[in-house]
Amino acid sequence: MTSIALRCHKPDLFVGLMFFCTAVIIAFIVLPIFEMVTQPGWDSLIEAFADRDVLGSIWLSVYTSAGAALISFVFGTPFAYLMARKHFRGKRVVESIIDLPIMIPHPIVGIAILSMAGRNHWLGQVLQAMSIRIMGSVTGIIVVLTFVGLPFYINTVKAGFEAVPPRLEKVSRSLGASAAGTFVRVTFPLAWRSMLVGMIMCTARAISEFGAVVIVAYHPMIAPVMIYERFTAYGLKYSQPVAVWLILVCLVLFLLLRVCLVQKKPES
Amino acid sequence: MIRIENLSLRLGGFALQAVDLSVAAGEFFTLLGPTGAGKTLVLESICGLVPIVEGSIRLNGRDVTRLPPEKRDIGIVYQDTALFPHLSVYGNITYGLRYHRAANGRGPETVDRLVRQLGLQELLDRSVGNLSGGEKQRVALARALAVDPAVLLLDEPLASLDPNFREEIRELLKGLHRQTGLTVLMVTHDFSDAHYLAQRAGVIQKGRIEQTGSVQAVFHRPATPFVAEFVGMKNIFPAVLEDGGARVQDLWMRTGGQAAGGRYAAIRPEDIQLLDHPGELAGGNVFRATVARLTNQGPYWEVYAQTGGVMFRTIMAAGVFFRRSLKRGDTVFIGFNPSDVHLL
Numbered sequence: 001m002t003s004i005a006l007r008c009h010k011p012d013l014f015v016g017l018m019f020f021c022t023a024v025i026i027a028f029i030v031l032p033i034f035e036m037v038t039q040p041g042w043d044s045l046i047e048a049f050a051d052r053d054v055l056g057s058i059w060l061s062v063y064t065s066a067g068a069a070l071i072s073f074v075f076g077t078p079f080a081y082l083m084a085r086k087h088f089r090g091k092r093v094v095e096s097i098i099d100l101p102i103m104i105p106h107p108i109v110g111i112a113i114l115s116m117a118g119r120n121h122w123l124g125q126v127l128q129a130m131s132i133r134i135m136g137s138v139t140g141i142i143v144v145l146t147f148v149g150l151p152f153y154i155n156t157v158k159a160g161f162e163a164v165p166p167r168l169e170k171v172s173r174s175l176g177a178s179a180a181g182t183f184v185r186v187t188f189p190l191a192w193r194s195m196l197v198g199m200i201m202c203t204a205r206a207i208s209e210f211g212a213v214v215i216v217a218y219h220p221m222i223a224p225v226m227i228y229e230r231f232t233a234y235g236l237k238y239s240q241p242v243a244v245w246l247i248l249v250c251l252v253l254f255l256l257l258r259v260c261l262v263q264k265k266p267e268s
Numbered sequence: 269m270i271r272i273e274n275l276s277l278r279l280g281g282f283a284l285q286a287v288d289l290s291v292a293a294g295e296f297f298t299l300l301g302p303t304g305a306g307k308t309l310v311l312e313s314i315c316g317l318v319p320i321v322e323g324s325i326r327l328n329g330r331d332v333t334r335l336p337p338e339k340r341d342i343g344i345v346y347q348d349t350a351l352f353p354h355l356s357v358y359g360n361i362t363y364g365l366r367y368h369r370a371a372n373g374r375g376p377e378t379v380d381r382l383v384r385q386l387g388l389q390e391l392l393d394r395s396v397g398n399l400s401g402g403e404k405q406r407v408a409l410a411r412a413l414a415v416d417p418a419v420l421l422l423d424e425p426l427a428s429l430d431p432n433f434r435e436e437i438r439e440l441l442k443g444l445h446r447q448t449g450l451t452v453l454m455v456t457h458d459f460s461d462a463h464y465l466a467q468r469a470g471v472i473q474k475g476r477i478e479q480t481g482s483v484q485a486v487f488h489r490p491a492t493p494f495v496a497e498f499v500g501m502k503n504i505f506p507a508v509l510e511d512g513g514a515r516v517q518d519l520w521m522r523t524g525g526q527a528a529g530g531r532y533a534a535i536r537p538e539d540i541q542l543l544d545h546p547g548e549l550a551g552g553n554v555f556r557a558t559v560a561r562l563t564n565q566g567p568y569w570e571v572y573a574q575t576g577g578v579m580f581r582t583i584m585a586a587g588v589f590f591r592r593s594l595k596r597g598d599t600v601f602i603g604f605n606p607s608d609v610h611l612l
Contacts, residue, residue, distance in 0.1 A: 173336070
């Protein structure tokens, strides 16, 4: 009898706790965003949109992040393919290295990149000789954003390649296609969606980066840096409109991601 | 023609050790072996998909040992069909044509013929995702044969099919082989496929070829105890040659002429008869035995009959079994012909 009574009673508390925690978490995420989006009126939003600096910084954020995603695509795709298909000694080490940028605190990423690109380092000297500037330049921003975004691209695409059965590639080879031909005709058509998802993830990660960028390039000013500057110099009210515009860009990326992921399901 | 000489390789936990195998032009050869014996490894080394340590592989007289897969002129059909999911049936079948057009120039006709032979006319525009198992396997066959390969490799092509599709594909394979004179190497662990399709067979175990020969020879004259057990000779006893026959513990039995080996005597269960009278099998080996165990195998019963320390296993059609109303502990006479005792 006691056990039945316990069984009847306990789940209620447990289920209640689950619902309570779920509600708290949803509110915790949605409420601040909702408040931030609704607090500034239309006037200040339009005003911010008309502001050449604001528009410039958002545009800079968008294209440097997209640039990082593109670089990840070009260099990361063959790498991800290698990691998905080959087994070799030290593969675990290489995989951990890929995840390092996720773990390192962001300002340290900026400092690390600067310490390599400085005048005292041979690479810095080479770059200087080629008149490539990292500190305070668009190039520098893209370097930083690629650094932090690359793991997201590679891990996504690696999983995408792993989902393509190696047997399909073997059959393709047996039918006369070279390794490259097989990649183009079999592997890519079956994995391109993961590349798209990887690029969106990489862009999303890059667009939100602040800590590393602010060290390498305060100017030109990407949107997060501008939001920070307006906050410290003028206060909350002045930073909000810029933040709303940036969050809209992020939401568009987020929607694209969902669309890609949802469409993937029925095909496979 | 396939000629593998002294092939050795190691891949993960699997290895091949000095494999020698040859399949004549136009022959249907089947490689048998338990799971993990290295059957697929042999196929993939012919394909050029695994690094070879030692040995050579020749296809139609051409040394392909160091050639990449695409230069080897082979067709392969896997158990899981491995169709390209993003291409239509037609796209799958014609996948390899662009690499072979220059060589034979009759790709389209070959495709037309194959589509007709394999009954794929209605399916060409379909996506491969919603084909039945048999249809998928027919498409995979057409895709492999469309490039007119020198040899066709089959990796358990019938294993994952429903029984009625199995029959259908088996029939198709037989017909295709008869019509085209293709050289085929099939890997399987299904004996009925081997009997039905193949002319010669090989048995592989732990990366070594145990025996090759005609299907008949492998099944009826196994060369090693492993092959004997693998092909279903359930009665395998250590034996000593004595007085022109063989002695298994304290039973002496007459044997056929062939005394190739002599360390083991093997008898197929279906060659052992349960006799009504000891005199029924003139000139045969007849022993009095006790029924020790009976197991129901559906269409037949397996009977374990013990005499002295030797346990014989034989089978009995279900109908016969019920008529005789055999039960454990019964005393019976078992008999078998001297020629059915295989010395290994």
